Amino acid sequence: xxxxxxxxxxxxxxxxxxxxxxxxxxxxxxxxxxxxxxxxxxxxxxxxxxxxxxxxxxxxxxxxxxxxxxxxxxxxxxxxxxxxxxxxxxxxxxxxxxxxxxxxxxxxxxxxxxxxxxxxxxxxxxxxxxxxxxxxxxxxxxxxxxxxxxxxxxxxxxxxxxxxxxxxxxxxxxxxxxxxxxxxxxxxxxxxxxxxxxxxxxxxxxxxxxxxxxxxxxxxxxxxxxxxxxxxxxxxxxxxxxxxxxxxxxxxxxxxxxxxxxxxxxxxxxxxxxxxxxxxxxxxxxxxxxxxxxxxxxxxxxxxxxxxxxxxxxxxxxxxxxxxxxxxxxxxxxxxxxxxxxxxxxxxxxxxxxxxxxxxxxxxxxxxxxxxxxxxxxxxxxxxxxxxxxxxxxxxxxxxxxxxxxxxxxxxxxxxxxxxxxxxxxxxxxxxxxxxxxxxxxxxxxxxxxxxxxxxxxxxxxxxxxxxxxxxxxxxxxx
Amino acid sequence: xxxxxxxxxxxxxxxxxxxxxxxxxxxxxxxxxxxxxxxxxxxxxxxxxxxxxxxxxxxxxxxxxxxxxxxxxxxxxxxxxxxxxxxxxxxxxxxxxxxxxxxxxxxxxxxxxxxxxxxxxxxxxxxxxxxxxxxxxxxxxxxxxxxxxxxxxxxxxxxxxxxxxxxxxxxxxxxxxxxxxxxxxxxxxxxx
Numbered sequence: 001x002x003x004x005x006x007x008x009x010x011x012x013x014x015x016x017x018x019x020x021x022x023x024x025x026x027x028x029x030x031x032x033x034x035x036x037x038x039x040x041x042x043x044x045x046x047x048x049x050x051x052x053x054x055x056x057x058x059x060x061x062x063x064x065x066x067x068x069x070x071x072x073x074x075x076x077x078x079x080x081x082x083x084x085x086x087x088x089x090x091x092x093x094x095x096x097x098x099x100x101x102x103x104x105x106x107x108x109x110x111x112x113x114x115x116x117x118x119x120x121x122x123x124x125x126x127x128x129x130x131x132x133x134x135x136x137x138x139x140x141x142x143x144x145x146x147x148x149x150x151x152x153x154x155x156x157x158x159x160x161x162x163x164x165x166x167x168x169x170x171x172x173x174x175x176x177x178x179x180x181x182x183x184x185x186x187x188x189x190x191x192x193x194x195x196x197x198x199x200x201x202x203x204x205x206x207x208x209x210x211x212x213x214x215x216x217x218x219x220x221x222x223x224x225x226x227x228x229x230x231x232x233x234x235x236x237x238x239x240x241x242x243x244x245x246x247x248x249x250x251x252x253x254x255x256x257x258x259x260x261x262x263x264x265x266x267x268x269x270x271x272x273x274x275x276x277x278x279x280x281x282x283x284x285x286x287x288x289x290x291x292x293x294x295x296x297x298x299x300x301x302x303x304x305x306x307x308x309x310x311x312x313x314x315x316x317x318x319x320x321x322x323x324x325x326x327x328x329x330x331x332x333x334x335x336x337x338x339x340x341x342x343x344x345x346x347x348x349x350x351x352x353x354x355x356x357x358x359x360x361x362x363x364x365x366x367x368x369x370x371x372x373x374x375x376x377x378x379x380x381x382x383x384x385x386x387x388x389x390x391x392x393x394x395x396x397x398x399x400x401x402x403x404x405x406x407x408x409x410x411x412x413x414x415x416x417x418x419x420x421x422x423x424x425x426x427x428x429x430x431x432x433x434x435x436x437x438x439x440x441x442x443x444x445x446x447x448x449x450x451x452x453x454x455x456x457x458x459x460x461x462x463x464x465x466x467x468x469x470x471x472x473x474x475x476x477x478x479x
Numbered sequence: 480x481x482x483x484x485x486x487x488x489x490x491x492x493x494x495x496x497x498x499x500x501x502x503x504x505x506x507x508x509x510x511x512x513x514x515x516x517x518x519x520x521x522x523x524x525x526x527x528x529x530x531x532x533x534x535x536x537x538x539x540x541x542x543x544x545x546x547x548x549x550x551x552x553x554x555x556x557x558x559x560x561x562x563x564x565x566x567x568x569x570x571x572x573x574x575x576x577x578x579x580x581x582x583x584x585x586x587x588x589x590x591x592x593x594x595x596x597x598x599x600x601x602x603x604x605x606x607x608x609x610x611x612x613x614x615x616x617x618x619x620x621x622x623x624x625x626x627x628x629x630x631x632x633x634x635x636x637x638x639x640x641x642x643x644x645x646x647x648x649x650x651x652x653x654x655x656x657x658x659x660x661x662x663x664x665x666x667x668x669x670x671x
Contacts, residue, residue, distance in 0.1 A: 134532065135531055158532060160612070169651075170647060170648055171647075172639075172641055173641060215639070216612070216616065217639050217641045217642075221641060221643050224618060225642065225644040227664025227667055227668065229663070230645055230661045232659060233648075233659040334667050372579045372611060372614075374578065395484075397525055397579065398579040398611050400482065400483075
């Protein structure tokens with residue numbers, strides 16, 4: 001068994017500066033949570049050796065990403081694209097958050113260059129879709145030098161901007177015109193788990209068609225007007241519409257596990273990719289999610305780029321700890337969802353709160369605003385680090401009540417000290433964007449090391465067979 | 480009670496008159512005068528859509544001298560009628576109308592009973608659409624339609640009347656996509 005005292009120091013992901021983060025002098029936090037005394041990096045590999053291994057982790061040379069993209073594209077038919085065609089490469093903001101964003105950037109660059117080489121087409125434009133942070137695409141374009149990469153042919157695609165109507169079997173749904181304003185589109189996304197409570201690994205590869213690439217009315221149809229399982233029909237109906245099919249050429253996905261980027265998937269048909277990414281998700285995230293379910297009390301420290309729900313700890317987004325007590329790969333499970341107004345859980349479900357009760361307190365060292373998340377502050381004690389963070393929260397128009405439910409500490413050590421006292425636990429987990437290892441306190445590392453073997457057994461023998469059977473797959477053959 | 484502490488203001492020297500901001504304002508508070516955008520402060524809910532769409536950085540957020548307060552007392556109207564509108568919309572009265580401002584659907588129904596006939600009226604009455612402006616637009620449209628209001632055609636690309644719900648999916652689609660839990664999720668809604 002691992003000795004926690006011999007674990008290495010954690011290596012958090014770097015933080016990208018943004019107008020949506022706290023306006024500290026440097027735009028960055030004064031201290032990273034990994035630098036707190038007693039924090040360690042618990043390697044995911046040591047807990048679950050069978051989790052798919054990475055070909056790239058933040059800071060590595062990007063050559064494996066290029067190589068994997070080239071290999072994935074080798075079997076893709078690009079004959080639709082002619083030398084005089086116009087092509088939009090469609091990207092989403094979250095891809096640029098994964099491990100600092102440079103793997104996604106490299107994949108995008110490789111796709112552009114290969115399409116140019118194979119088709120002779122030079123009118124290739126980049127479109128960057130986003131969530132609620134409307135200026136984020138502009139920040140991404142500047143930070144990653146995308147205007148230079150695309151000879152200036154790059155543009156944000158905002159959900160409030162001009163529309164295009166898409167006929168579907170349930171009537172007109174609204175796409176963003178800038179997404180579809182080319183002869184052809186290339187769908188470039190990722191296969192990270194991100195928000196399982198929403199997509200449930202149902203039509204995962206298509207989800208951006210009713211989110212990133214859709215106007216806000218259609219994003220709301222998806223999130224507010226359907227249940228957490230049925231909502232995933234909306235992207236499929238849009239994707240299968242004659243309008244989209246006429247433009248769609250192929251999709252490319254950065255495949256990830258808690259270890260890092262594990263490869264690149266590409267194809268003209270999204271259905272087989274959907275299946276492969278689903279199996280990868282079971283193998284990659286099934287055990288980590290269930291391990292998070294073994295945390296019965298903890299303090300969570302938010303210390304990275306983006307909104308808390310999508311901040312990564314141990315290669316897995318915080319949203320998965322928020323919902324850890326529910327097995328969301330199990331399609332019989334119905335979580336509290338936007339469709340249900342986040343008001344109360346459906347009958348017969350055990351979960352009573354929007355936030356996992358194991359999260360006894362939260363410390364916000366660095367995060368971005370830009371998503372409604374009041375329930376985090378109302379469900380558990382929340383400590384903000386520094387006056388700049390408080391100002392950010394106070395001025396956040398998407399959480400106007402939040403500042404009434406928080407306290408502010410002057411430094412990260414003071415905030416964590418206070419949170420531990422309130423939570424009455426010395427188990428601390430940090431969401432700092434790190435892959436390959438969980439940044440946590442020694443006490444939590446010790447607990448997780450002890451629980452991992454039983455988690456492994458439970459997932460392999462009880463949970464995963466059910467997930468597979470529910471999707472019509474034979475457990476003895478599928479993996 | 481929704482307290483709006485900020486407002487948007489145009490910097491005329493930077494405004495190029497592109498009109499992009501006019502169509503993204505959830506309360507239609509922006510008009511063009513002499514080819515410059517002008518914001519009606521009394522209608523600005525400080526959502527920042529105009530700031531987000533402006534490619535010229537010609538709109539800024541400023542603190543209001545006095546906060547603007549918005550609130551609808553759902554108890555001031557006939558509760559049976561509130562329930563009836565929510566029921567017809569297939570929305571629980573306690574569901575969030577707006578997550579950003581923590582406003583419930585029953586307050587939206589009450590705003591309609593108090594005379595709101597458009598999503599913009601509802602936003603100005605309740606203070607919703609002052610945050611992300613996204614989810615509350617859908618809920619407002621559903622409540623208005625359930626109250627028998629015919630939504631007007633979209634003002635350019637301001638807001639499109641596309642409110643398909645689980646309840647509107649045709650049977651042939653339900654049958655074709657049986658692995659999407661359409662029937663089962665409807666059941667969950669009914670119990671809920």
